[in-house]
Amino acid sequence: MKASSDKPPKLATRLLSRFLRSDLAEEVRGDLEEKFYADLKYKSALKAKLNYWYQVLNYLRPFAIRKSKASHINNYDMFQSYFKVGWRNLLRNKGYSVINIGGLAIGITVTILIGLWVYDELMFDRSHESYDRLAQVMQHQTFNNVKGTERSIPRPLEFALRTTYSNDFKYLSMASWTGENLLSVGETSISKSGNYFQVDFPEMISLEMIKGTRQGLKDPTSILLSESTAKALFGFEEPMNQPIRIGNRLDVKVTGVYKDLPNASSFSGLDFMASWELYANSQEWIKTSTENWGNNSFQLYALLAPNADMKSVSEKIKMIKYNSSEDERRQKPEIFLHPMTDWHLRSAWKEGEQVGGRIQTVWLFGIIGVFVLILACINFMNMSTARSEKRAKEVGIRMTIGSVKAQLINQFLSESFLVVVLAFVVAMGLMILCLPLFNDLADKTIAVQWSNPFFWVISFSFIVFTSLFAGSYPAFYLSSFHPVTVLKGAFKAGRFASLPRKVLVVIQFTVSLTLIIGTIIVYLQIQFTKSRPTGYSREGLIMMYMKSTEFYDKLEVLRTELMKSGAVEEVSASSGPVTAIWSNNGGFNWSGKDPALQAEFATVRVTPEFGRTVNWQIKEGRDLSREFSTDSTAIILNEAAVKFMGIKNPIGMEIVWDNTKLHVVGVIKNMVMESPYAPVKQTIYTVDYANMNWINIKLNPNKSTSESIATIESVFKRNISSAPFEYTFVDEEFGDKFEAEERVGKLASVFAVLAILISCLGLFGLASFVAEQRTKEIGIRKVLGASVVQLWRMLSKDFVVLVVISCTLAIPLSLYYMQIWLSNYEYRTTITWHVFVLSGIGALFITLLTVSYQAVKAALMNPVNSLKSE
């Protein structure tokens, strides 16, 4: 027998001594040891040991187990007491409680709203089953050393992908561009937005069919309608197999009805889908584009084969256009796949590289949300620590009657838990109230995910985290007090006790100020761009899209009749709308052209009256006119075009476009037709009378708009009975270009205001606390002759210093970030010092206002009242 084996197992003994009542220790250990040695005499050591273990475990009985210091039931009572004390504290200090809970509730509401918004953004397009395998085939092309990225691709690409890379794709579908089209059933016509796809497209986007199948586009003369469109066209009648005419020229038959696509889908608002084959055969220029790699006028969607990888396929097809067409090599075309996972959030390109997009806004708001919550938590921490001196005596007494540190920490954490839960309940109410407003502001249809377990898990962890985060500092700070000093009355927080508080206030104001400055700069940028000279007049200018071919023949009649009616000043037609460039073309040549220059221009075909309708500003030469018979080949250039071509005397110059000789008759000031943030592209305006898409009408400024519109409508109805009279005001359309920025600006300003509100709430609480704490000091100062102004200055000074520090931090911070933001825009405002000075003064003013109320109140107090006690 070895020495170690004839002793009872140490671990078992240690276990026994851990749980055994100490007054039983001697006898029990004696008994067990005696038993062990008795066993050893006629049993193996192992058996004896096992038996020892058995005996030890058999002492795990209620009578023998040591009572823990605080048993379970006892704890429960204590927590009940904590909550009761916490509740009473809240009721006793109603002002503090309102500030605390209110501030926190606002913070939580903002954070939850932002959280829901971010969730909605991240869930975009996920309703499509093949979300992660769907892609759009796109291309990068380089013009004059600028690498651009576009969704439009040439038709032969489809055939090449289908034949050469058939293993990599499960489905491919060509598409045109989604746009408004007239759908007519018998006499009724409505305009709906739709597109033309190939047969597999409904399968690719896992379209939810109500009637018919996803194979509904097999027959070229078929159409799939969304539920709402079917209802609008047929009411309660059976839509299936009914004939429909698209744009007054294509006859189709309904072969399916699908559920309206959700808002959170890239294809949302697609009211109908018709067959690509029908579209491709409907117009001559599309028929002839099958072999033309240079006609980038279409879209192509692809669904990857199950074993294919997005990146490697994208890499594989990169050079397909470059290798297929010699003519196109100059543009260095690179074909690639843009996965659906990136469509919504990452669609910005610069020099052929993905540079984010909407994801930046998501990040921005996410960060703002977290910051607002932190601001609210800081309030809570500051108030609790500030009030700790008041509660120091309570803590002292609790300590002397036996509270240990852990219990005090528990107490303060449960109080903070109580406040957070209350704030959360208030926040839920606020959120339900604010959600419609928020949806309106953010242009969303967000609903609270009540049934989503994820939402509750997040909410719960949110409560726990916030109570721990907000309650941690007071809990650990208060529990570290020394009871003797506290009770002796000598407790005075040291010189640096308020330092963390001050740091937190500085953080609060730095964040709020940065948000405010950022918002102001966003607004300035929008205003700056809005006031950019656009080179034409949008006042009283309306435009109409010609949704049916009927318009083409009636254009002249319409014009004469409208002019005669006196309701309009001028009428013209154009190939594209005033607020967009619809076509870009190459193939231009002129004498003295730099051979290295890729002559690519935006081209707009217009009737000669176009200039007078939009009131463009002639800089050189003359406007187009019907008077000159030679004007059928006349063109107008914009300033950007003159600069682009590098010519001195443009008037009278001859320009050759694909073998047609054109001559320049005038130069106009740049007309902002596309993005108001980007420079104006070189543009050529040519004269044409046929194949126009838009009618532009300048209303008579001397007549009321509603009257004129009514007159115009009657003229249209008389001439073109089938098409509904639908028009848009150009200034509205132009205003839409600012929508995204204005939305961001509005949301950001709401958050910034809330941030500063929360910070001020905190400051208000702190100021009132400081004033209260210094009541006696103020009383004595008054007795000794201090004036109200002096006292006010004394009390406000501390806070003003903090805000000034915040300003010096916030200004460089916001300057840095806003310069990055502004660099996204080519036409941008410059940040001037006014913004900073004004925000700084504003912040100081608000601070003084907040603090002064308390300071003046304290300074006006009668010293007799504040000194008579004690």
Added chain:
Amino acid sequence: MIETKLGEFEEVILLLVGILGEGAYAFKIAEEFKNQTGRTVSIGATHSTLDRLETKGFLKSAMGDSTAERGGRRKRIFTITALGKRVLKESRDFKVSLWQQYPALSSNLQIG
């Protein structure tokens, strides 16, 4: 109905304490229980019952002397109290009275 307040196991343990006299401590009682009944019982279970009997007032205990095989630790010696003795007797009497009312067996019964 007489209230015995004594379970079967408790009664046996109480009797064993009486039998062992001066040597009645948890380990020895558990050993004796095994010898007498052939059933094993853990020291903990025995101790627990002893503790309960003491609370009921049937037993009293005092720390006794120590021995080497116990690592020099003392043992707790249990002794029956007057109440304990009376309860044991009552329990026996009660059972005897029951036996006597059972005619098929009572004739063969020898009561010492």
